Amino acid sequence: MTLRRTEILLALLLAAALILAALSTPWLRFVLTIALAKGVAVLGILLLLRAGQVSFGHALYVALGAYAVAFLAPSMPEASLLLPAAAALAGAVGLLVGLFVSRYREIFFGMLNLALSMVFYSVLEKLYHITKGTDGIRVPAITVLGQPLEGATYGWAVFGIALALAFLFGLFVRAYLASPMGQALAAIKTRETRLDFMGVSPRQILLSAYVLSAVMAGCAGALIAMATRHVTPLLAYWTASGELVFIAVLGGAGGVLGPFLGAITFELVRVYAAATVADAWQMILGTVLLLVILFARGGIWGLVASWLGRRRAA
């Protein structure tokens, strides 16, 4: 069995494990919903990482998606309309910002994204009469396909949507990376002038990946808003962006399962760490990030893949 086929099998196993975990321990369902949502956002970061670019500002799109749900839900509480709306808004802003930032690479790319997300953060914080500032906005319960839901059913519905979206985007990104568009991303990382020689515009390649990543982050934000039922400007804060990059590195950029493995590990560790070592939480994250970069470059997925490789060879 090739690694690509094994990957799908692993994804199905992982999904089954998540459902079982959510069934056995009800509070885990919420944690896993958030993890899946962040995994979707990190898929977008993975696309950019393939091009050798890192954005310290993608929390901007997560927050856009979340606030879109918060503003639209009172008049249109339907998940199947809210999600596309959030995705469209994030995609449109992503296109606008992308036209600007796709001219830059590496440090400038990362820091310009950071700057723009911080501008959005302070706008959310300061425009109190519209966004209620740091208090944030409560999100009313949404309906799924016209069905009003409550309590555990609501939680299960959001969990189900998150899982479905994770699969959908996972398969999509897999196909995208295998396509010429995705292959060209890797060329931006090595020598992008060669793309020019072949008559391919590196800027357009990066721009389409950027818009896709914005759409995925927007969907993730919408899911987070539906699950937590409360949005605050902190969603757009730079630490939230850093978290996404952290998860991408932790999970590994080698395969589409990486972001989800990373996000699930991250959220589970956080549940325990936040309770015991709240003051040293960032320190732990930083140390783990250093260790992963210095000693386990491929992240969790890298470890899994090399283990599978050894088994096949044996």
Place this chain on the structure above:
Amino acid sequence: MGEWFEQNGALLGLALLDGIASAALIFMVAVGLNLVFGVLRVLNVAHGSFFAIGAYAAASLGLFLASAGLPAWASLLAILLAAVLTGLTLGPLIERFLLRRIYAEESVLQLLVTFALFMILEDAQKLLWGVQPVSFSGPVSMMGTVDVPFAGDVIPYNTYQVILLPAIALLTLVGLALFLRRTLTGRVIVAVTLDREAATAMGIDAGRIYLLTFAFGAVLAALGGALSAPTASLVPGVGASTIVLSFAVVATAGLGQIEGAALTALMIGIGRSVAVTFEPELEVVVPYLIMVAVLLVRPQGLFGVPETRRI
């Protein structure tokens, strides 16, 4: 306009003075960030942490000296001592044991390593100094105020911020420019910045220059922080806002520019303080607006030279 000026002239003057004082501090950090990036080709996100740790160290040392009964001028000594100690401990340690391992890596990984370092140092501050605001205003009250004439008005302003800070920043600017252009070590640093391979081939020990530059940059950032300690009470998070602000300065000025960084720091510092005075909502946004506006027109920065693309 004339009427508006009549009413708000003094406010505008105050805003300008605030801007100059904060520009002096931003410059100290940005110029170090710039120098380190030029030589090591690593954008050090943890540079903001040096600023914060320098500030906390100066406050602790200053308060300790004051409680030991030393005269007020000793607090100025505390600032200098804290900066040098912070920079010379953290700088070499980090360069030698962490950065040295990743020079050959792609720049994304380098950025992530310094980001990880930043997260670690950020919590280290919280563990060492707590989350309560720390206040150390000895030097400011010691130096009293000075009357600054502005457009027919007289604005009393504290001497520390309006005379001492800009003087130190100016001294740093001139000293650094002379050091880089006139001394052997300085010229070697410039040589490594311009062409690392050629410099190494000429027998320059690049490793030593890296260490030296990084430590020097760390001292400058810590000095900026230490000097800022008396002007505002210290709270967690100051490192983050500092690194973002000084990056804005470096990007707007263009990488590798020292005099340009000074002018840009002044522009961003004044822009910000004018916003604080007249449109407080815009305060956080102004530096980014300036940066984005400049980069839209000149992607290489105001004073930067466009780099040729590698093939």
